[in-house]
Amino acid sequence: MADAPGNIDRLIELMARLPGFGPRSARRAVLLMLKKRGQVMAPLAQVMAEVALNARDCLICGNIGDSDVCSICRDERRATGEVCVVEDVADLWAMERGGVFRGRYHVLGGTLSALDAIGPDELRIPRLVDRVEAESLTEVILALNATVDGQTTAHYIADVLGDSVRITTLAQGVPVGGELDYLDDGTIGAALRARRQI
Numbered sequence: 001m002a003d004a005p006g007n008i009d010r011l012i013e014l015m016a017r018l019p020g021f022g023p024r025s026a027r028r029a030v031l032l033m034l035k036k037r038g039q040v041m042a043p044l045a046q047v048m049a050e051v052a053l054n055a056r057d058c059l060i061c062g063n064i065g066d067s068d069v070c071s072i073c074r075d076e077r078r079a080t081g082e083v084c085v086v087e088d089v090a091d092l093w094a095m096e097r098g099g100v101f102r103g104r105y106h107v108l109g110g111t112l113s114a115l116d117a118i119g120p121d122e123l124r125i126p127r128l129v130d131r132v133e134a135e136s137l138t139e140v141i142l143a144l145n146a147t148v149d150g151q152t153t154a155h156y157i158a159d160v161l162g163d164s165v166r167i168t169t170l171a172q173g174v175p176v177g178g179e180l181d182y183l184d185d186g187t188i189g190a191a192l193r194a195r196r197q198i
Helices: 006-016 023-035 037-054 089-098 125-134 148-161 185-193
Strands: 082-086 104-107 139-142 166-169
Touching: 006 023, 023 037, 082 089, 082 125, 089 104, 104 125, 125 148, 139 148, 148 166
Parallel strands: 082 104, 082 139, 139 166
Antiparallel strands: none
16 A cells, blocks of 8 residues: 555555455554554554463363463363364354353364365364263264354264264254345255244
């Protein structure tokens, strides 16, 4: 961008790489930070530096935190015997926003994909198998995305775990507030198969 000097131009370029940002929104964000250096930019830079230095993956579940074991894994009240398996940390955070699940998590770090040469050993699947036995888990909840790779991964995990633990998956179907006319055929089919008595 020829209209911004050196480091500011570089900051705009880096901001534009973030999800939800493009060149224009990155430029607006940088201009706002520059106008409010003391209230916005300086604290943001300080926190970003601290996070870059201290953030680490939880050794147990794969969540991101500021210690070797995350707060969820340290919380004894969450030792319910239930582990919710998710693809990545964003999915874990989404589940936590709901505030409904009170067990622990296991972050796979992706899904199986033959095209991308991602097999079980590239994910945290072997670690999940170890946790089932070590923690005497009673239920593994597969909260994977309803994509081909997500469903392939779910079936693989179910096969590997076999009868060693109860394996469940999230219900799929019509979202709250959804209208049938706007849903795809796969969603309607899943909703019909998962119907329950009222």
